[in-house]
Amino acid sequence: MTNKVCKLFIGGLCVNTNDDGLRKHFEQFGTLTDFVVLQNKNAQRSRCFGFVTYSTPEEANAAMAAAPHSVEGNSVEVKRAIPKAKDNKSEAFAKGEKIFVGGLKNNIKEYHLTDYFSRYGPVEKSEILLEKETGKKRGFGFVHFTHHKTADLALVEKYHTVNGHLVEVKKAVAKQEMQAGNRTETTPRHKPGPGMMENQNGYGSFGFVTYSTPEETNAAMAAAPHTVQRNSVKVKGAVPKAKANGSAAPAKGEKIFVGGLKNNIEEYHLTDYFSRYGPVEKSEILLEKETGKKRGFGFVHFTHHKTADLALVEKYHTVNGHLVEIKKAVAKQEMQTANRTETTPRHRPGPGITENQNGYGGFGFVTYSTPEETNAAMAASPHTVQRNSVKVKVAVPKGKANGSAAPAKGEKIFVGGLKNNIEEFHLTNYFSRYGQVEKSEILLEKETGKKRGFGFVHFTHHKTADLALV
Numbered sequence: 001m002t003n004k005v006c007k008l009f010i011g012g013l014c015v016n017t018n019d020d021g022l023r024k025h026f027e028q029f030g031t032l033t034d035f036v037v038l039q040n041k042n043a044q045r046s047r048c049f050g051f052v053t054y055s056t057p058e059e060a061n062a063a064m065a066a067a068p069h070s071v072e073g074n075s076v077e078v079k080r081a082i083p084k085a086k087d088n089k090s091e092a093f094a095k096g097e098k099i100f101v102g103g104l105k106n107n108i109k110e111y112h113l114t115d116y117f118s119r120y121g122p123v124e125k126s127e128i129l130l131e132k133e134t135g136k137k138r139g140f141g142f143v144h145f146t147h148h149k150t151a152d153l154a155l156v157e158k159y160h161t162v163n164g165h166l167v168e169v170k171k172a173v174a175k176q177e178m179q180a181g182n183r184t185e186t187t188p189r190h191k192p193g194p195g196m197m198e199n200q201n202g203y204g205s206f207g208f209v210t211y212s213t214p215e216e217t218n219a220a221m222a223a224a225p226h227t228v229q230r231n232s233v234k235v236k237g238a239v240p241k242a243k244a245n246g247s248a249a250p251a252k253g254e255k256i257f258v259g260g261l262k263n264n265i266e267e268y269h270l271t272d273y274f275s276r277y278g279p280v281e282k283s284e285i286l287l288e289k290e291t292g293k294k295r296g297f298g299f300v301h302f303t304h305h306k307t308a309d310l311a312l313v314e315k316y317h318t319v320n321g322h323l324v325e326i327k328k329a330v331a332k333q334e335m336q337t338a339n340r341t342e343t344t345p346r347h348r349p350g351p352g353i354t355e356n357q358n359g360y361g362g363f364g365f366v367t368y369s370t371p372e373e374t375n376a377a378m379a380a381s382p383h384t385v386q387r388n389s390v391k392v393k394v395a396v397p398k399g400k401a402n403g404s405a406a407p408a409k410g411e412k413i414f415v416g417g418l419k420n421n422i423e424e425f426h427l428t429n430y431f432s433r434y435g436q437v438e439k440s441e442i443l444l445e446k447e448t449g450k451k452r453g454f455g456f457v458h459f460t461h462h463k464t465a466d467l468a469l470v
Contacts, residue, residue, distance in 0.1 A: 005057045005156060006033075007081040008064070011049040011268055013037060014074040018046075025071045026052045030059025043292035049268045051081055080156065097124070097145040098172040099154055102222050104128060104139050105165045112163040117143045121150025131227075140223060142172055170219070208238055214276045214310060237310055254281070254302040255329035256311055257376065260432050261285060261296050262322045269320045274300045278307025293460075296436045297375060299329055323429060330376065365395055371434050371467055378463070394466050411438070411459040413468055418442060418453050431457045435464025 010022065023035045037050035054060040060080075063069075069076050101113060113126035128141035145151045154160075160167055211217045217237070220226075226233050258270060270283035285298035302308045311317075317324055368374045374394070383390050415427060427440035442455035459465045 005080070005153060006055065006060045007051055007053045008060055009049065009051055009077075009079050009081040009268075010069075010071070011077040011079075011266075012074060013046065013048045013050060013076055014072050015046050015048060017072050017074070019050075021072050022050050022052060025069065026063060029054070029063040029066060031055040040287070040292075042289075043287045045292060047268070048266050080152070097148050097151050099143050099145070099151050100140065100170050100172040100219065100222075101143060101162075102140040102168045102170075103165070104137065104141060104167060105163075106137055108163045108165060108167070110141070113141065113143050116160065116162045117145075117154055120145070120153040122146040138223075143169075168222070170222070217310070218278070237306070237313070254305050254308050256300050256302070256308050257297065257327050257329045258300055258319075258324050259297040259326075259375070260322070260324045261294065261298060262320075262432070263294055263436070265320045265322060265324075267298070270298065270300050273317065273319045274302075274311055277302070277310040279303040294436070296432070300326075325433065327370070327373070330373070374467065375435065394463070411462050411465050413457050413459070413465050414454065415457055416454040418451065418455060420451055424455070427455065427457050431459075431468055434459070434467040436460040 008026075010026075013022070017037060019035055019037050022037055023032060026032060026035065031054065032052055033055050034053040035050070038047040039045070040047050052063075054063065064078060064080070067078055069078050099117075108128070110126045110128050113128070114123045117123050117126070122145065124144040124146050126141065126143045129138045130136065131138055143154070145154070154169060155171065158168060158170075160169060209220075211220065221235060221237075224235055226235055256274075265285070267283040267285050270285070271280045274280055274283070279302065281301040281303050283298065283300045286295045287293060288295055300311075302311070311326060312328065315325060315327070317326060366377070368377065378392060378394075381392055383392055413431075422442070424440040424442050427442070428437045431437055431440070436459065438458040438460050440455065440457045443452045444450065445452055457465075457468070459468070
């Protein structure tokens with residue numbers, strides 16, 4: 001416990017800051033027992049975050065209190081380091097003084113909670129909730145501290161042993177928030193939300209509640225079993241219709257694909273953001289082998305498939321100020337199988353595709369549902385199909401192959417028909433789904449400064465420009 005309280009996370013470091021630079025700044029607040037800047041081994045560059053560990057909690061507190069911090073000219077973020085499996089917003093530091101305690105057995109009394117949790121600081125009171133009709137314990141309760149910092153300390157550890165039993169703690173949701181969440185339906189009573197199945201696994205009588213945050217949803221799920229008007233009810237995450245039908249089913253495992261990543265998004269940003277859905281094991285952003293540049297996509301590994309499913313309910317997310325797209329991560333074996341799936345009968349190209357692609361007699365085509373999946377297949381090269389090494393590239397429409405509208409040799413594409421309300425950042429946001437965008441420009445009239453209705457998008461690689469031109 002002491003070591004975890006003494007360990008701090010440092011984010012936003014300059015790419016040139018090393019272990020020694022980190023040490024020089026943070027040793028002024030106390031004795032450091034450990035300090036490290038994490039490195040990307042493949043790219044041989046800093047991952048722009050690290051950790052420092054002080055010898056006592058008081059020294060760590062002093063460093064926290066001295067915020068804001070600047071290391072070698074870079075403003076950095078300093079917060080308590082949360083163990084990887086517990087790096088979850090729902091178990092993160094509470095803003096108030098109240099914590100939720102779940103998994104309470106019948107022989108745990110309120111004074112047991114008070115006695116145990118007072119090791120972190122003064123406890124105002126403890127309460128175990130009861131059923132109104134029977135007076136039976138509901139299996140959870142709350143501990144009220146006199147100060148939020150002592151609540152924060154208790155939340156560093158997810159599991160605790162009280163009176164011989166393992167209990168789980170997390171940030172307490174205010175009663176008003178919980179009631180407001182329970183009253184918020186996605187549509188009028190008895191109607192499912194947009195894209196939701198009319199029948200969820202055979203339930204004739206059912207409904208939906210939508211909370212304002214994933215943490216509140218987690219709290220409701222954790223409080224199971226539930227009884228509504230004397231009826232025992234089943235509570236689970238609502239699955240959008242398309243996913244329930246299997247056309248875009250949630251991941252069976254714990255891994256999701258994240259596309260549209262900008263250069264200023266680091267792996268720790270992904271971990272921080274997606275941990276709101278549940279514990280994140282690790283995040284990775286893929287790099288080009290030769291240059292070490294980011295490839296614009298990556299993966300987030302959750303510790304359980306249910307948390308991955310929760311994240312997949314929403315297709316688009318905002319990470320570090322940028323819109324990213326997520327989807328089910330396809331295993332490499334599945335990807336290779338997908339490469340054998342043709343969109344038309346064998347040896348027949350798709351509409352508008354040339355019969356011969358650069359002299360290949362034996363060839364075929366696969367079509368993915370999104371550009372990101374195409375990118376993932378391209379990124380997984382080299383491919384072997386039935387023991388044959390195959391070449392994979394973007395299929396070029398017939399007109400382009402003949403040269404009448406050939407794909408760009410470079411990284412620049414022309415964009416016409418631009419309305420006045422379309423700005424350069426709109427172009428960047430949209431076209432980054434195909435790959436990294438260096439810049440976008442909308443041309444103006446020299447004399448008046450009015451938009452001329454067209455512009456250009458500059459990609460960092462011609463292959464991404466080709467994808468956009470398909």
